[in-house]
Amino acid sequence: MDLSMAQWGQILTLTMIAVALGMDAFSLGVGLGMRRLSFWQMTSLSLSIGLFHVIMPLLGMMMGQFLGTVMKGIAVVVGGGMLCFLGLNMLMNVIRREKETRIYIQSLINIFLLSLSVSVDSLSAGLSLGLFHSDLLLTCLMFGSAGFAMSGGGLMLGRFIGNWVGGYGELFGGIILIILGSKFIF
Template identity: 65%
Template sequence: MDFTMPQWGQIITLTFIAIALGMDAFSLGIGVGMKRISLRKITTISLTIGIFHIIMPLIGIIIGHLLGNVIKEIAVMVGGGMLCFLGMNMLIQLLKHKERDSIHIQSITSVVLLSLTVSVDSLSAGLSLGLFASDLVLAILLFGFVGMIMAAMGLYLGRFVGYWLGRYGEAIGGIILILLGSKFLW
């Protein structure tokens, strides 16, 4: 299966966005994983986050497509601006040194709330992508898969490393989103 240069470019761009969005799940996963949760709980949380990383951007992409029809002329700039805003927001939250409260994952409700929390950024990114001509299926599958894998890595690594690794991961994710968004602004 041969891909053209624009197809490769889209795959690479969507992968970077998926990784940037997955950094939040990775970071939070480290904090939760430090409680030495079971491998079964790691699997449950990771799968739920993966599902939410599919649902939330899908909703955003649908809304973005609808808005894209209304604001065709400025859609690319608006989408790029939203990615930059999302990345800057991630960095601002880190600079505020806002420590996350201790999270106790003991019920399916807490797993769903955790998954929703780390997937909200995916809604905004989906909205931005909906304004572009992007491959819907590729985007949501990448977001879901990468979100699930990064959550699992964070949860597992959290059993062995400290909170500092998660903060660096979020910073990298914010920078990636700013760089990708600024590409569409110029």
């Protein structure tokens, strides 16, 4: 299977965005992993985050594709600006970390709400990618896989490492999004 340079570029870009968005789930996973969650809690949380990292960008991309047909000429600049804004928002969350809040994951509803809150960034990124007419299936699979793997990895790593790793992961993800968004603006 021969891929063109444009296809390789799309795969690389989507991988970087998926990893950047997965950093939020990774950060959360590290924090929760230090609580020594049960295997069932870790598995259900990782699967739920992976599922929401598929659903949210799918919704965003459908909205973005519609807006892309309406906005035509400025769609790429708006999409790049949204990625930059998303990256800046992630950086601001790292800077203004407030005191520790309690997160409860005793029920499936709590797990779904937590997964939804971590995956909201994927909706915005999906909207941006919809404006660029990115490959829908590839994007959703990459985002879902990254969300699942990075939240699960963060949960496992949290059992062994302290709080400091989570904040650096989100910082790194924000920087990636700002760089990619700037590329589309300029």
